[in-house]
Amino acid sequence: MTINLRQLLIICVVILTTHVSQAQLGFSHEVGVITGPVQFRSDFGQRFNEENNIGNTGYGIGIIHYINFSYRADCNCYTSDTYFNDHFKLRSEISYNKTKLDHFGRWVDASQFGIDGQRLRAHSGEANNFDIGMQLEYFPLSIRAFSSHTGGWAPFVSLGAHYTMSSPKQFTTFARQGAGASDNNIFNPDNIYGPWIQASNGEYPIDVSSINAWSVVSSIGTRYKLTILSDLMIDLRFQYYFSDWIDGLNHKLPSNKFNDVLIWLNFGYIYYLD
Numbered sequence: 001m002t003i004n005l006r007q008l009l010i011i012c013v014v015i016l017t018t019h020v021s022q023a024q025l026g027f028s029h030e031v032g033v034i035t036g037p038v039q040f041r042s043d044f045g046q047r048f049n050e051e052n053n054i055g056n057t058g059y060g061i062g063i064i065h066y067i068n069f070s071y072r073a074d075c076n077c078y079t080s081d082t083y084f085n086d087h088f089k090l091r092s093e094i095s096y097n098k099t100k101l102d103h104f105g106r107w108v109d110a111s112q113f114g115i116d117g118q119r120l121r122a123h124s125g126e127a128n129n130f131d132i133g134m135q136l137e138y139f140p141l142s143i144r145a146f147s148s149h150t151g152g153w154a155p156f157v158s159l160g161a162h163y164t165m166s167s168p169k170q171f172t173t174f175a176r177q178g179a180g181a182s183d184n185n186i187f188n189p190d191n192i193y194g195p196w197i198q199a200s201n202g203e204y205p206i207d208v209s210s211i212n213a214w215s216v217v218s219s220i221g222t223r224y225k226l227t228i229l230s231d232l233m234i235d236l237r238f239q240y241y242f243s244d245w246i247d248g249l250n251h252k253l254p255s256n257k258f259n260d261v262l263i264w265l266n267f268g269y270i271y272y273l274d
Contacts, residue, residue, distance in 0.1 A: 030066035032270035042247035046105030062095025101125040122174035135160025154223040168248030196251040205251040213243035233268035
């Protein structure tokens with residue numbers, strides 16, 4: 001599938017319209033940058049295997065924007081004292097993450113001398129994801145109290161939805177010698193793990209076409225008030241994709257029970273615009 005530019009344009013227009021409408025209401029704004037390591041948990045390697053989770057670690061970077069409902073930029077004053085205004089912020093984000101993927105676990109152990117063990121050890125991939133979306137962040141402690149002095153902490157949880165445009169890659173270095181030799185072609189069934197083909201029901205388990213998919217995002221984190229106009233942030237994110245093709249691999253073995261998942265520990269710097 002190719003990236004649907006029309007859908008992306010619609011999403012951008014919705015976000016821009018939301019920001020403009022909120023600005024007209026006078027709410028203040030914050031901008032920031034985030035970065036940190038990501039774990040991409042997919043059909044590569046053994047699920048729930050820590051060696052696999054740590055081995056398939058990449059990085060993520062992003063730009064974030066907040067609407068702060070507790071403060072009005074047009075009058076340089078606080079908004080009406082409601083629970084929502086003092087405990088919620090709306091976060092929008094554009095981000096990118098990349099992870100090189102390999103197989104880890106007993107099926108690629110050196111003791112696996114068979115041809116399928118060789119095929120699996122020769123197989124690798126790469127996840128490349130561009131994200132755009134929104135989250136509603138809930139701060140159990142008062143946002144006003146946190147904003148009034150430096151040195152304070154503001155823990156939060158969030159929930160939202162992102163639209164992901166993924167461009168996965170798949171590789172193999174497997175090359176059998178002699179008659180019927182293979183050619184390092186990832187789309188040659190002779191080069192990939194045999195059980196994937198046997199369980200595929202006619203659908204090839206690898207697809208490196210661009211993938212567009214929605215995902216649900218939740219996170220837990222905290223801010224630290226560095227100055228009156230700036231915060232530091234740490235945030236642990238869980239992202240569940242409504243597709244199992246984000247990494248370009250979707251085999252039909254019983255071990256493939258879940259869609260692709262991203263876990264991102266990000267660190268951020270946030271600046272208050274007004």
